[in-house]
Amino acid sequence: MNSLTDRTPVVRRRTPLNRSQIAGFWGAWAGWTLDGMDSFIYALVLTPALTELLPRSGYAATPANVGLAGSILFALFLVGWGLSFIWGPLADRFGRTKVLAGTIFTFAIFTGLAATSHNVWELAIYRFIAGVGIGGEWALAGTYVAESWPEDRRKMGAGYLQTGYYAGFFLAAALNYTIGVHYGWRAMFLTGAVPVVVAILVLLRVKETEKWEKADASTVRAKPLREIFGPTYRRRTWVACILLTIAIIGLWAGAVYEPSAVIQLATKAGMAKNDAIRTASLATGLLSISTILGCLALPPLAERIGRKKTLAVYFLGMAVAIVGSFGWAFYLPNGLAPFIAWLCVLGFFGGNFALFSLWLPEQFETRVRATAFAFCTSFGRFVGAGVNFLLGAAVLHMHTLGVPVALTALAFIVGLFVIPFAPETKGEVLPQ
Structure with missing residues (x-):
């Protein structure tokens, strides 16, 4: 008998996920989704909120003052994001799930309190503390998924997780299209209190990761912040900080200024105020969908050509898309449609953040993983706060939005050399 007839095809089966891994992923994903929603709510309600609160704070609500105050408040928010590195050592000491729930509680409560603001100072304080919570969620969610999912599934898990943030953008745009237009900016901030429910579910339903539990008690009690700057990890820590800083600059340049750019273009095209706001919400939805596609496409590409080449492709794509949208389409006589088309390209390559959810956990051992993830992401936010302030000043000085944002493409060119x-x-495999 011919032995070829006895051969059966080999079917590769992925390791099945247990109930805790599934519940943990959805808890992390939902928290990251609501995190993205919370972050983008501010960009969408910036103008109406400051228009109301500036006069109550003793300042005229002129376009220049709104722009300057918006940049200052957003810079404070990013500083809060930067301070979120405190969650990393806590997670390495006390576990991933408890601290993850703590980050969600923090940003949910203080986002809800922002709806009660009587002046810009109160809004600034609430957004600053919310930023501390929001900044920690990504590091804890990424660490949890990397450690809890099987080795043959955790790479795609990173891509799946990152889609949550941009699903949050889409959710924020949908809420602004419905609730924001009809009930105002305070109602939008109130929706940001919903994640409290997710935090409770994370605490009650999700088990701690086995990798963290198996770590030696004396190791867990080490000083991880000092260790990531020791001889073993120093270089990769600083390189990751630089690359994440570049990614964050691109995210906030492209995504945060996108609604204002679309509203300006829509108004220039003759749309009424409410129609321009709705157009900005629809454009944000398209940007979010494109980014989700970029997140899903990234893990298979990273497995095929490697982490470094994949990031280079996405960084180059970001540079081209930022110039094409803000540097070219924004200045066309009828630039609304071309600008939105370029936003789809910008969104796809904005999925580069999924690589860090996949790549950072692979570079550090369990005892320092959450600390390294939190520090590297936080460092970029401090720099991003400064860049955001400079962008606001440049917009005021140049009396245009497009060119200052387009210049951020240079950061991605620098990234190609890093x-x-x-x-x-x-x-x-993920190191123990």
Whole structure:
């Protein structure tokens, strides 16, 4: 008998997920989704909120004052994001799930309180503290999924997780299209209190990761913040900080200024105020869908060509898209449609954040993983706060939005020269 007839095809089966892994993922994903929603709510309600609160604070609500105050408040929010590195050592000491729930509680409660603001000072304080909570969620969610999912599934898990943030953008746009237009900015902030429910579910339904539980007690009690700057991790820590800083600059340049740019273009095209706001919400929805597609496409590409080459492709795409949208389409006589088309390209390559959810956990051992993730993401937010302030000043000085934002494309070109210094972890298992 011919032995070829006895051969059966080999079917590769993925390791099934247990109930805790599924519940943990959805808890992390929902928290990251509502995190993205919370972050983008501010960009969508910036103008109406400051128009109301500036006169109550002793300032005229002129376009220049609204722009300057908006930049200052957003810079404070990013500083709060930067301070979120405090969650990393806490998670390495006390576990991933408890601290993850704590980050969600923090940003939910103080986003809800923002709806009660009587002046810009109160709004600034609430957004600052909410930023501390929001900044920690990504590091804790990314660490949890990387450690809890099986090795053959955690790479796609990183891509799936990152879609949550941009699903949050889409959700914020949908809420602004419905609730924001009819009930105002305070109602939008109130919706940001919903994540409290998610935090409760995370605490009650999700088990701690086995990798963290198996870590030696004395190791867990080490000083992880000091260790990531020791000889073993120093180089990869700083390289990751630089690359994440570049990604964050691009995110906030492209995404945060997108609604204002669309509203300006829609108004220039003759749309009424409410129609321009709705158009901005629809454009944000398209941007979000495109970014989700970019997040899903990234893990298979990273497995095929490696982490470093994948990030280079996405960084180059971001540079081209930022110039094409804000540097070219924004200045066309009828630029609304071309600008929105470029936003789809910008959104796709904005999915580069999914790589960090996949790549950062691979570069650090369990005892320092959450600390390294939190610090690297927080460092970029401090720099992003400064860049955001400079962008606001540049917009005021140049009397235009497009050119200052388009210049942020240069950061991604710099990033292409930094990527070679990062470690390539393709084919390696998550270190214990």
